[in-house]
Each structure stands twice: as C-alpha cells, then as structure tokens.
Amino acid sequence: MNPLIAPSILAADFANLQAEVEMINGSEADYIHVDIMDGVFVPNISLGLPVLEAIHRHARKPLDVHLMIVDPDKYLAPCQKAGASQLTVHIEACPHLHRTVQAIKELGCKTGVALNPHTPVKFLEDIIREVDVVLLMSVNPGFGGQKFIDNTYKKVNALTRLIVETGSHARIEIDGGVSMDNAGKLFSAGANILVAGHFVFSSKSPVETIKKLKNIV
Numbered sequence: 001m002n003p004l005i006a007p008s009i010l011a012a013d014f015a016n017l018q019a020e021v022e023m024i025n026g027s028e029a030d031y032i033h034v035d036i037m038d039g040v041f042v043p044n045i046s047l048g049l050p051v052l053e054a055i056h057r058h059a060r061k062p063l064d065v066h067l068m069i070v071d072p073d074k075y076l077a078p079c080q081k082a083g084a085s086q087l088t089v090h091i092e093a094c095p096h097l098h099r100t101v102q103a104i105k106e107l108g109c110k111t112g113v114a115l116n117p118h119t120p121v122k123f124l125e126d127i128i129r130e131v132d133v134v135l136l137m138s139v140n141p142g143f144g145g146q147k148f149i150d151n152t153y154k155k156v157n158a159l160t161r162l163i164v165e166t167g168s169h170a171r172i173e174i175d176g177g178v179s180m181d182n183a184g185k186l187f188s189a190g191a192n193i194l195v196a197g198h199f200v201f202s203s204k205s206p207v208e209t210i211k212k213l214k215n216i217v
Helices: 014-025 049-058 072-082 097-106 152-166 183-189 206-214
Strands: 004-007 032-037 063-068 084-090 110-115 133-137 171-175 193-196
Touching (some): 004 206, 014 049, 014 206, 032 049, 049 063, 063 193, 072 084, 072 097, 084 097, 097 110, 133 152, 152 183, 183 193, 193 206
Parallel strands (some): 004 193, 032 063, 063 084, 084 110, 133 171
16 A cells, blocks of 8 residues: 555644645645534643634645544534544544444544554454544654654564454554654554644644655565
C-alpha cells in the first residue's frame, strides 16, 4: 500500500483557511485531517461544526475528522452532515464502542478508533474487525507541535500483528510529531496513514513537504 498523508488543518493559518485548504487540494495529500476538541476530553478547544462545514465547501480531499471530545455519539450525525468522510472516536471516550462504531457505519462514513499513548493495543481485540482505521496518538492529544513518543513504534508493531491475527482490514494511522525523521520508520513498521500538522504548515513549501512524506518509501 502506498503511504497516505493527511495534513492536519489544526496547524494551518486560520486567518487564511480557504487558501490553506486549496493548497492541500493541489498537493499529493490523500486526506484533510480535522481535529475537533472540546476542552474537556483534551486540554484545548479547536474548531467546531461551522468551520468543518466551511472546510468542506472548499475541500477536494476527503475529510478525516478526529473527535477528541466526550460523548462523541451526539456529534456523529452533525459531523457527517458537515462533510466528514471518516469519523474517528477515542476508545477512552466511548463506553459502548461497538454501538458507536455501528452508528458511524450507518451514516456511511469510514470508521476510526483512536488510542491515547497510554492505552494498550490489546483493548482493540474485540472491535478490530469492525473498523476501517486505528489511529495511534504518538503525542498526548490536545496540542500540535509536540515531540514524537518513541514507544509508538512498539505499538505499531503490536497493532500490525493484531490486524494479521484477526484478519482485519484496518489501516494504521499515526497522529503527532510526524516528520521526515520518523515517517519512513513508521511506514516500515506497518503504518499506512500519517497525520502531519506543524511539520507541513511550518515548512517553507508545504506542498513539497507533503510530496516528500508521500514518497519517503
């Protein structure tokens, strides 16, 4: 599988959001990653539904929406209506995860489950065959620009084994601290999708940076 890149709009210039979305449209990126935070599940507040709708109006890439919020079930349908192609919820925020995953499927979106850095991969054993994507947080969620947590490589290896053992078709997505220093190693370990925010948007040429990440292997 070719590497997939999902630039995180959280790191974009919000005063020029349309231009940033159009930049991603013209790049080799595969998705636009959209973080929605509530200031409760994570210690930060980001964009909400009106901004998601605005991004969708200009986007020509699928919107990969990552819900870092409590009680995400309330917002699945509104996010789908606002333009989400893929909805990822946190295992830590979903006491009835199977129900939540089924609700996402019924909306016609790809299903994603995210794990915080401290959450073991083994917790996915009973749901892994039901999901399209597993997102491993490689930083503590809530803020961009954090340092990559090296234990992520071990979790990617463990998740790859679980996917093979269960016959799952889930892709592995990595979110946090992604750069040229670790992208190749992550893909080699079994990752399929890399979320890159600060590394892309702070570079001199985001389009070229996306291209380099895309072609690192």
